[in-house]
Amino acid sequence: MRITSADVLVASPGRNFVTLRITTEDGVVGLGDATLNGRELAVAAYLSEHVVPLLIGRDAHRIEDTWQYLYRGAYWRRGPVTMASIAAVDTALWDIKAKVAGLPLYQLLGGRSRTGCLTYGHASGAELPELFDSVRAHLEQGYRAIRIQTGVPGLGSVYGVASSPNAVAGADAGAGGSTARYDHEPARRSAVPVEEQWDTRAYLRHIPGVFEAVRNEFGPELPLLHDAHHRLTPIQAAKLGKSLEPYDLFWLEDVTPAENQAVLRRVREHTTTPLAIGEVFNTIWDYRELFEEQLIDYVRSPVTHAGGITGLRRIFDYAAVYQIKSGVHGPTDVSPVGLAAAIHLGVAIPNFGIQEYMKHSPETDEVFRPGYRFEDGLLVPGEEPGLGVDYDEVLAESFPYQAAYLPVNRLLDGSMHDW
Numbered sequence: 001m002r003i004t005s006a007d008v009l010v011a012s013p014g015r016n017f018v019t020l021r022i023t024t025e026d027g028v029v030g031l032g033d034a035t036l037n038g039r040e041l042a043v044a045a046y047l048s049e050h051v052v053p054l055l056i057g058r059d060a061h062r063i064e065d066t067w068q069y070l071y072r073g074a075y076w077r078r079g080p081v082t083m084a085s086i087a088a089v090d091t092a093l094w095d096i097k098a099k100v101a102g103l104p105l106y107q108l109l110g111g112r113s114r115t116g117c118l119t120y121g122h123a124s125g126a127e128l129p130e131l132f133d134s135v136r137a138h139l140e141q142g143y144r145a146i147r148i149q150t151g152v153p154g155l156g157s158v159y160g161v162a163s164s165p166n167a168v169a170g171a172d173a174g175a176g177g178s179t180a181r182y183d184h185e186p187a188r189r190s191a192v193p194v195e196e197q198w199d200t201r202a203y204l205r206h207i208p209g210v211f212e213a214v215r216n217e218f219g220p221e222l223p224l225l226h227d228a229h230h231r232l233t234p235i236q237a238a239k240l241g242k243s244l245e246p247y248d249l250f251w252l253e254d255v256t257p258a259e260n261q262a263v264l265r266r267v268r269e270h271t272t273t274p275l276a277i278g279e280v281f282n283t284i285w286d287y288r289e290l291f292e293e294q295l296i297d298y299v300r301s302p303v304t305h306a307g308g309i310t311g312l313r314r315i316f317d318y319a320a321v322y323q324i325k326s327g328v329h330g331p332t333d334v335s336p337v338g339l340a341a342a343i344h345l346g347v348a349i350p351n352f353g354i355q356e357y358m359k360h361s362p363e364t365d366e367v368f369r370p371g372y373r374f375e376d377g378l379l380v381p382g383e384e385p386g387l388g389v390d391y392d393e394v395l396a397e398s399f400p401y402q403a404a405y406l407p408v409n410r411l412l413d414g415s416m417h418d419w
């Protein structure tokens with residue numbers, strides 16, 4: 001079954017997305033997500049200039065061979081642009097294979113291991129009352145696990161806090177213009193990135209009290225998560241993990257900028273708070289030390305950035321050897337195509353942990369028409385053949401790409417810091 005066309009679709013229904021649509025000679029259409037937040041056009045160019053011409057005429061059923069052809073064949077391996085491109089091709093080919101089989105994709109991945117994927121939502125507030133309201137709103141929507149992010153005294157806009165009185169001037173309307181209703185959307189439509197401020201000592205002093213207050217208000221059972229967003233040194237990370245132990249976190253995410261995987265040993269020596277890492281990783285190789293030395297508990301890579309279903313399933317199998325579970329990245333910069341792929345994979349794999357879920361805007365869902373449902377805190381795949389996502393290209397064209405960037409971070413003395 002030959003591939004006859006592949007189209008790179010860039011649109012901004014609420015925020016920017018890059019979607020690959022592959023069509024076969026008998027008219028079967030598959031979709032893949034290639035969105036790389038703030039660097040979207042680099043992936044679009046990689047796909048349209050260097051990958052699409054290689055796809056025409058290939059057998060759409062040869063998923064593994066195409067993966068190897070694009071990975072080994074590029075010579076320049078790994079990296080987010082390459083791996084998001086391969087992910088889009090791989091996901092679209094799985095979508096096609098499942099449609100040809102007449103089955104929802106999870107059936108080709110081994111069938112259901114569970115009803116649906118347990119999700120966590122993003123509660124946030126600059127101050128405690130606002131944070132508590134946000135937690136309550138998430139509980140009312142059915143979420144059974146919640147990420148907690150708050151402002152830090154003395155700092156302005158801080159990572160993870162939805163539009164607030166402290167928001168940086170001009171940055172209070174999110175990429176979709178709907179941040180207040182749709183959680184924290186850090187990408188901003190602007191010609192240059194917004195600048196945020198950071199002070200690690202102020203953060204480390206503040207955050208344990210926030211978790212103490214949340215536990216006092218909401219009790220011991222609710223699974224709570226927190227994202228430190230790559231900002232700490234190993235010893236600061238160890239200190240944070242230790243100070244949060246009384247509050248029994250489900251996980252603490254991205255404590256250090258994990259390019260240097262060995263530093264996680266230091267964190268692990270000091271704390272039993274579970275660790276999640278990997279949203280900026282792209283291959284199985286990036287996890288080798290972390291898995292073999294059992295330095296983390298959850299894998300954060302999404303289908304979109306880790307070489308597709310083929311790449312991520314292999315990472316999960318490797319993780320399972322060490323009792324490490326999935327914790328797939330799912331903010332709104334993963335499109336409904338990428339999220340659907342994660343849900344199909346998540347209901348099938350044995351070592352599922354949790355799925356991040358930040359609801360897409362209505363404009364996004366109108367363009368992508370996803371078949372999955374959010375029910376009782378779970379994401380449940382649809383039963384239609386394939387991924388169950390149906391891209392409305394005509395509607396998408398009414399939402400042209402708009403430059404948008406993730407923020408950058410500076411310490412109070414003006415030096416650049418990890419965001």
Ligand SMILES: O=C(O)[C@@H](O)[C@H](O)[C@H](O)CO
Pocket residue numbers: 037186227229279329330331333356406
């Ligand atoms: O855990 C998360 O969802 C965040 O770290 C986001 O991926 C990041 O803000 C980029 O959108």
Ligand SMILES: [Mg+2]
Pocket residue numbers: 227229253254279
């Ligand atoms: Mg994160």
